Amino acid sequence: MAKNIEIDQPESKKYQWQTLWAAGVGYMLDGLDLMVLSFTLPLIISGLSLNTVEGGALSTITMIGAVVGGIFFGILADVYGRVKVFSWTVIIFSIFTGIAALSVGFWDFAAYRFLAGLGLGGEFGIGMTLVAESWPKSKRSRATSGVAVGYQVGIILASLATAIIAPYFGWRGVFVFGIVPAIFAFWVRKGLKEPEMWKQIQKERKDSENKVPIRLLFDSPKKLGITVGLIIITGVQNFGFYGVMTWVPTALANDVGFSFSDTTLWTVVTTIGMVLGIIIFGILADKIGRKPSFILFQISTAVAIWVYFQFTVPLLVVLLGAVLGFFVNGMMGGYGAIISEHYSTEIRSTAQNFIWNIGRALGGLGPLAIGAMALHGDITSALGLISGVYIIAALAMVFLIPETRGKEIQ
Numbered sequence: 001m002a003k004n005i006e007i008d009q010p011e012s013k014k015y016q017w018q019t020l021w022a023a024g025v026g027y028m029l030d031g032l033d034l035m036v037l038s039f040t041l042p043l044i045i046s047g048l049s050l051n052t053v054e055g056g057a058l059s060t061i062t063m064i065g066a067v068v069g070g071i072f073f074g075i076l077a078d079v080y081g082r083v084k085v086f087s088w089t090v091i092i093f094s095i096f097t098g099i100a101a102l103s104v105g106f107w108d109f110a111a112y113r114f115l116a117g118l119g120l121g122g123e124f125g126i127g128m129t130l131v132a133e134s135w136p137k138s139k140r141s142r143a144t145s146g147v148a149v150g151y152q153v154g155i156i157l158a159s160l161a162t163a164i165i166a167p168y169f170g171w172r173g174v175f176v177f178g179i180v181p182a183i184f185a186f187w188v189r190k191g192l193k194e195p196e197m198w199k200q201i202q203k204e205r206k207d208s209e210n211k212v213p214i215r216l217l218f219d220s221p222k223k224l225g226i227t228v229g230l231i232i233i234t235g236v237q238n239f240g241f242y243g244v245m246t247w248v249p250t251a252l253a254n255d256v257g258f259s260f261s262d263t264t265l266w267t268v269v270t271t272i273g274m275v276l277g278i279i280i281f282g283i284l285a286d287k288i289g290r291k292p293s294f295i296l297f298q299i300s301t302a303v304a305i306w307v308y309f310q311f312t313v314p315l316l317v318v319l320l321g322a323v324l325g326f327f328v329n330g331m332m333g334g335y336g337a338i339i340s341e342h343y344s345t346e347i348r349s350t351a352q353n354f355i356w357n358i359g360r361a362l363g364g365l366g367p368l369a370i371g372a373m374a375l376h377g378d379i380t381s382a383l384g385l386i387s388g389v390y391i392i393a394a395l396a397m398v399f400l401i402p403e404t405r406g407k408e409i410q
Helices: 010-047 052-080 082-102 106-132 137-177 181-189 196-204 221-256 260-288 290-308 314-330 332-340 348-363 365-374 379-400
Strands: none
Touching: 010 052, 010 082, 010 106, 010 137, 010 221, 052 082, 052 106, 052 221, 052 348, 052 365, 082 106, 082 137, 106 137, 106 332, 106 348, 137 260, 137 332, 221 260, 221 290, 221 314, 221 332, 221 348, 221 365, 221 379, 260 290, 260 314, 260 332, 290 314, 290 332, 290 379, 314 332, 332 348, 348 365, 365 379
């Protein structure tokens, strides 16, 4: 077991910001890749002659790949290093995002999305682990919320890429663009060192096998409950977020008559709300605790989603998008910290990726479920129904997950 490492000294400040910058850029690419699919979905459905179920399944298949890749790369990061494996994941999802532009039908497109998902699965957990192990406990949630903001930048890039490239080169051109930012990500990671906590664990492993004890996620009834509880809240987070971000642009196009430029405006406004929500949540979680912050936002999100889909006035729909984004994605400011604080260094990256990507796979059912319900009604009504899942998350937070604010990680 690693001893406490002092990470709040002046000489460590530069390294802390380096890890935050590298992890944030990595998660930006994650957001860019997944949201490119969301924003081009109407074009893909039309171009490849898909129905709404097949369109929703593309996101779900990506999430399945993310689960497999997340667990695999999470284990590799605990054994071989956070920074090294982090870079591998970028190569994989960038390559297969670009190759998807060559798709001719549902099945080959789905295969490319699964392979891209393998790389995407590693990004969140490894980046959050890297930051959590580098920043002091008093600022841990705020630091990991900074990583989460990177995803929102990726959303904006995906929206702008769709609005600028799609009219001239279609959805295929947008997917080719997805390769370009990976070059920047490699430059950002150049010279970044592994956290001292992980280096110490490696020294202790010299005389033993390089195996990650996954059993530590479930080695007692209490730990089993914590792991299940964290999977529930991450599952609900992903179910709501991907359900909203995959289908709201399509719903606005169908029900409100939004064009690509209108959808881009909605995305920018909603994303600004998300960034504010993430930052405020990170500060709140460090100030008053993880449990009360999550419960407050989970209940507020349930209300915000239901209220939002009662309106159809275009200007109001755009403006209220900021409120919707604030609550739906604000909790991203806390997952990196709360998961890191429940598991030791030898298992932390595995735990982050296992929990987050199992939750992401469950959440991946959101687009599919909404697409299926839309076959028997309309997308807007289907979207309004997802507000109820946030109550489930709040209950899991109350009964299964202990408070960890101020906890030293080892």
